[in-house]
Amino acid sequence: MGELTDLGVVDAAHALAGRECSARELTAACLARIDATDGPHSRDGAPDALNAFVRVYADEAIEAAAAADELRASGADVGPLLGVPIGLKDLYEVAGHPITASSRVLADVPAVDGDVWRRFRQAGMVLIGHLHTHEFAAGGTTDQVGNPWDLTRSPGGSSGGSGAALAARLVPAATGTDTAGSLRIPSACCGTSTIKPTFGYVSTAGVVPLSWSLDHAGPMARSVADCRALLAAMVGPDRARAESALHAGFGDPGAVPSAMAGARIAVSPRVAAVDLDGDVSDGFAAAIDACRRLGATMVEPAPPELGSDLGDDFLTVLATDMYAYHRRFDGLLDRYRPALREWVELGERVRGTGDSYAAIAARRRATTAAWAAWLDQHELDAVIEPTIPTVAPERGVGYDRAGSDVDLISLTHFWNWTGFPVVSLPSGLGASSGLPVGVSLIGPAASDWRLLDLGDHLQSALGVPDWPTVDRA
16 A cells, blocks of 8 residues: 555545554554654744644544544444544634634634534544644635745645645645635645535534635545545535525435536636746646547637626625624734734725625626526536646745735636635646646536536546655654
């Protein structure tokens, strides 16, 4: 099998089911690699440290792994994820453990598990610890964390700890959140995979919010197939949001994967408006060529009349929702990092009135409907576009001011607005930079499993980058 820490979710599940290793051995291997390579688990990190984890729960992880082994040995009917280790972004609530959003401001200790961790715990997964986020998820970088491909680079954000931990082989599975790109940006920067599910398909109950109306929770892993296995365990309604129960019937995660041959995929009409790094452009071209080789019909329709220019609407919704949550921390502005302090102050200035917020909601519905109709009109299975227009940026400026990382969300944030699902995967390593580049497949609402099928086929053609070797004391 090679190193146990090289195993992804699906391979680890097979190894555990075949008794090729025990959950205790797999968990111990992850903990040993974290000890050897991750550094101090500090709030601010260090230039020569990975620092993906905020907190590691080693003793509890070993106990949970031992319990998984005992359950498997008992002959009980067990699920495929029993004994597989996972790290949670430091926004996902776990009963009895602090949740801090990588900030000095928050120090809650929830009494109950959030929905996602409750579902993973019931599936028998082993919690290794909480992973760093950009403070309160309010940015596209996570500069207290190093990128395993180059520690001077950001792993992206806000789920940067998750992306870094996966690429450095600290854990086979992780979670992230996505309000404007925060699952997909780290995946592009670190050479990993993810899906931003259809809005509401995965409950955000028990996830510290950035924007209630834009937040998506989702899985992160090294491959699309691994993300598929994780999403199958994550899905389920939020009991506080009745409409989320309507998403329970989205396809069959256990169905035979559908082929790329015969799929209609549009080259995104949005790409022309974005200045792409040469490495990203090359990776995008390679992905399009791979789709053609796999038998997809590639088309280039003109965009809907409404286009994808959101004006100030996205910012107003984000700032209003942020301010509504962060009012609980009145008087603590001096404890925020500078960028988040600016965001909160901006929210106080630009937050929408009831009338303006309702008008924005109406425009959002019209835009979403226009793009849904466009997908139907052209009989599209997916739209393909680069995930982000650059390779991983240099580390160190993401907390200096609000919006310093706006270029990173230039292609991603629109799909939070529509709520459509997006699968993101690596499209190679840049010839100039040597860093990962990424590509995304976007589909209509409720096409999550079809997109995962297409992404899995595309990944088979493009390959997965050889993982970087980061071995630091």
